[in-house]
Amino acid sequence: MKISARNILKGKVLRIVNGPVNTEVTVRVSGGEEIVSIITRASAEELELSEGKEVYAVIKASHVLIATD
Amino acid sequence: MKISARNILKGKVLRIVNGPVNTEVTVRVSGGEEIVSIITRASAEELELSEGKEVYAVIKASHVLIATD
Amino acid sequence: MKISARNILKGKVLRIVNGPVNTEVTVRVSGGEEIVSIITRASAEELELSEGKEVYAVIKASHVLIATD
Amino acid sequence: MKISARNILKGKVLRIVNGPVNTEVTVRVSGGEEIVSIITRASAEELELSEGKEVYAVIKASHVLIATD
Amino acid sequence: MKISARNILKGKVLRIVNGPVNTEVTVRVSGGEEIVSIITRASAEELELSEGKEVYAVIKASHVLIATD
Amino acid sequence: MKISARNILKGKVLRIVNGPVNTEVTVRVSGGEEIVSIITRASAEELELSEGKEVYAVIKASHVLIATD
Numbered sequence: 001m002k003i004s005a006r007n008i009l010k011g012k013v014l015r016i017v018n019g020p021v022n023t024e025v026t027v028r029v030s031g032g033e034e035i036v037s038i039i040t041r042a043s044a045e046e047l048e049l050s051e052g053k054e055v056y057a058v059i060k061a062s063h064v065l066i067a068t069d
Numbered sequence: 070m071k072i073s074a075r076n077i078l079k080g081k082v083l084r085i086v087n088g089p090v091n092t093e094v095t096v097r098v099s100g101g102e103e104i105v106s107i108i109t110r111a112s113a114e115e116l117e118l119s120e121g122k123e124v125y126a127v128i129k130a131s132h133v134l135i136a137t138d
Numbered sequence: 139m140k141i142s143a144r145n146i147l148k149g150k151v152l153r154i155v156n157g158p159v160n161t162e163v164t165v166r167v168s169g170g171e172e173i174v175s176i177i178t179r180a181s182a183e184e185l186e187l188s189e190g191k192e193v194y195a196v197i198k199a200s201h202v203l204i205a206t207d
Numbered sequence: 208m209k210i211s212a213r214n215i216l217k218g219k220v221l222r223i224v225n226g227p228v229n230t231e232v233t234v235r236v237s238g239g240e241e242i243v244s245i246i247t248r249a250s251a252e253e254l255e256l257s258e259g260k261e262v263y264a265v266i267k268a269s270h271v272l273i274a275t276d
Numbered sequence: 277m278k279i280s281a282r283n284i285l286k287g288k289v290l291r292i293v294n295g296p297v298n299t300e301v302t303v304r305v306s307g308g309e310e311i312v313s314i315i316t317r318a319s320a321e322e323l324e325l326s327e328g329k330e331v332y333a334v335i336k337a338s339h340v341l342i343a344t345d
Numbered sequence: 346m347k348i349s350a351r352n353i354l355k356g357k358v359l360r361i362v363n364g365p366v367n368t369e370v371t372v373r374v375s376g377g378e379e380i381v382s383i384i385t386r387a388s389a390e391e392l393e394l395s396e397g398k399e400v401y402a403v404i405k406a407s408h409v410l411i412a413t414d
């Protein structure tokens with residue numbers, strides 16, 4: 001599957017925190033940065049996410065803000 | 070200013086493409102990845118963005134999807 | 139690729155409208171509904187979208203609102 | 208009320224899962240597809256959602272991604 | 277129509293800027309603040325927006341960030 | 346820090362509701378309106394949010410819908 005999101009960052013799952021409806025997934029991307037994602041718990045289970053698993057953090061360009069100091 | 074977005078990635082502006090309403094900004098973050106952002110042209114002008122400028126790509130955790138191969 | 143978005147609707151591209159930065163893509167999904175999407179023009183070109191092409195409309199659950207009459 | 212969202216899909220509530228802050232609502236739209244939505248629990252209560260209730264799934268065009276096989 | 281968005285702010289259209297795909301709409305809400313919205317041009321035309329028209333700015337709670345000084 | 350979001354509304358925290366993963370923060374902005382935000386609980390803790398604290402509600406223009414009666 002190819003997807004229209006401009007930002008597809010390869011990495012590994014670092015940490016998973018489950019709530020009743022949502023799950024917080026932290027991914028360490030190749031460059032070293034950590035990306036935090038909130039997905040539904042059902043999605044996390046369907047993707048069989050676990051620490052160390054290779055994943056992509058996918059972000060639509062219109063959802064990225066730019067800040068300056 | 071501190072912001073609630075979990076993802077605040079430091080980088081430099083690599084490329085700017087202007088449309089009449091929106092502007093596409095590509096940022097190379099410290100780890101080497103490129104992040105593409107769509108912001109309003111008015112915002113790009115207010116932030117005085119230009120190639121090479123130090124910026125942050127800011128992304129709310131609930132806007133990040135996770136994909137697996 | 140499997141993705142955490144809960145909503146992945148199969149369909150065909152019905153119409154494409156290009157702007158300088160963004161492209162509007164209308165997809166007719168199997169059930170008959172039309173789904174309109176705005177993606178970057180660069181993404182539309184990378185995916186080689188054209189009328190009639192089989193695609194998926196992908197929507198994160200936290201981006202869906204519910205309305206009642 | 209008329210709303211600027213390009214995607215307003217009529218359907219019926221199929222399933223509701225409550226968390227302490229958020230609620231997951233699954234809607235079966237006319238065409239047969241299921242759409243999953245995460246809204247605040249307070250919103251779900253204000254709309255008096257229950258299984259079988261007629262609702263609309265409302266999605267802004269800029270929140271829809273396109274994927275291809 | 278009632279909608280699950282927690283934030284529905286009444287106001288008047290102050291300014292409209294059209295691009296080929298998107299339109300930027302500025303709304304002055306009752307409290308005096310200005311809210312800027314990007315919607316598709318097709319939506320702006322369907323809603324027959326014009327300066328001075330009474331409208332609502334509608335924002336899902338999960339799309340609001342919090343910042344501190 | 347300056348940020349590309351077009352909507353940065355000054356106000357005070359009115360109410361905080363914690364879930365295991367997410368926190369709902371209600372802000373009363375200067376004009377009197379209440380804005381509800383869902384952020385991660387970790388973000389709420391990092392920002393040391395408490396009732397009465399001065400904050401900004403930050404909203405990207407592409408996340409604002411427009412509705413009419």
